[in-house]
Amino acid sequence: MPRVIVDCAIYRNGRRTEGPEDFSDALDEARASGDAFLWIGLHEPSEKEFSLVTSEFGLHPLAVEDALTAHQRPKLEVYDDSLFVVLKPASYEAETDTVTTDELMVFIGDSFVVTVRHGEGAALSAVRNRLESEPEILRRGPTAVLYAVSDAVVDHYIEVADELQMDLEEVEAEVFTPTSDSRASERASNAQTTAARIYNFKRQVLEFRRATGPLATPMQKLAGAGVPFVDAKSQPFFRDVNDHLTHANEMVEGLDRLLTDILSAHLAQMGVRQNDDMRKISAWAAMAAVPTMVAGIYGMNFEHMPELHWIWSYPTVIALMLAIVVGLHRQFKRRGWL
Incomplete structure (x- = not known):
């Protein structure tokens, strides 16, 4: 499976170590060590390619089906042998005013982490490099990976919201900028374009909300106690992620309200101009x-x-x-x- 395996490594006492090239042998080695875990990253595996991982790690068939099918809502599922978390990383293309969401699935269990990503915008190399530079966090085992991945995804939500806010301020200025009678024809021709852009922003914010909103419940559960396969001492870290997510959701709500106000003002201005x-x-x-x-x-x-x-x-x-x-x-x- 070299085509879909992005990275595979054993982490012992917070440090990356060389292990067997075969991930099944690496998992046995990690479990035998007692203070190590295996992290394997996959990118858009096929059913046949993922079946090898399924059998070795004992992943639940329903979770495997979700990981292969994609198009899932953010969620947290607890199974007998693993914990399954779905995240939706978001990115924003300012030139086209487009919000794009990918999918990232995280399995954690006894001495292993399996990450499955769909799309090109959810690369985890930066997260892995950051964790490898912070062994004190990585010593917490698979929970550290889940925290770092969640933290990276949620922090990027705030960046996307900031970029959307900047572009919306441009639209707002465009709507409320007065125009002289000599530019009436130009103003009329731009009215339809402005309305279409506002509606497009509404769609993008809705897509963004589908990524941020449903994630609130999983993060609240992880920030609480009693979640299997999650280190109890990691609750403060997940509470911090949950706080950032709450901030991101508030920003999304604010963007939606601002868009509604801008659209209402624009339609009112069009009505006044028509009168x-x-x-x-x-x-x-x-x-x-x-x-x-x-x-x-x-x-x-x-x-x-x-x-x-x-x-x-x-x-x-x-x-x-x-x-x-x-x-x-x-x-x-x-x-x-x-």
């Missing part, structure tokens, strides 16, 4: 109606219209129409319709 446009159209229509009405009266060709025989009737009617139109224009201008 303003309708008032302008109505004002110009009213001014155009006056000469149309007068011209329509004199276009009926009645014989008994005394003013038709006046020398100054034509310029008088024209002047009257202009006076009425100018008066209406001033009135509409004073009321802000034009």
Whole structure:
């Protein structure tokens, strides 16, 4: 299985040691030592490839099915021979305003840790390197790996939330930036784009929430007592992770509320602009109606219209129409319709 095994090592007393190349022999060696454990990392294994690990580590079939199928919610499952935790690492692409979530499964049991990741954004090499530089934490055994992985995933949630916050502030400034009448056409063309971007952000925040929200219950359980295969002295560490997760969830909730407010404000502004446009159209229509009405009266060709025989009737009617139109224009201008 060299293709799917990312790394495989025995850790004894907090230090990485050389062990047998075959992971089944390495597990026997770790269990025989009493103060060591095996950590094997896999990347998108097939059912056939993972079956070897399943038989050697005694993993529960239901957990194995979840690990192979992916598309799971964050959760914690306790089985007879292992503890199964599902995490969803998140990443944010600022250029496309897209939140992407991968999946990371962690099995811990008697002297072993098995991590299975799906996607390219959940690499654990940095976590492994950090743990190997902190042997005092690594001495806690498989629990240390679960803590470090959870801590890395949750801390990155906060980074993603910060990046989303920065981009949302740009959208907010775009919505509330006043534009002059000379840019009305440009403003109208950008309104649809802004609304589409806000809706896209709503979808991304929803995807982000699917990763952070369900993880709260597993972290609360790990921060408590009585979870099998978890070192009782590690509760303060998981409480710290749970605190960070709570902060991340609060940030996600804040982002969602901010998006709702921005969208409501944007729609309200569009309504106000449409009303303003309708008032302008109505004002110009009213001014155009006056000469149309007068011209329509004199276009009926009645014989008994005394003013038709006046020398100054034509310029008088024209002047009257202009006076009425100018008066209406001033009135509409004073009321802000034009």
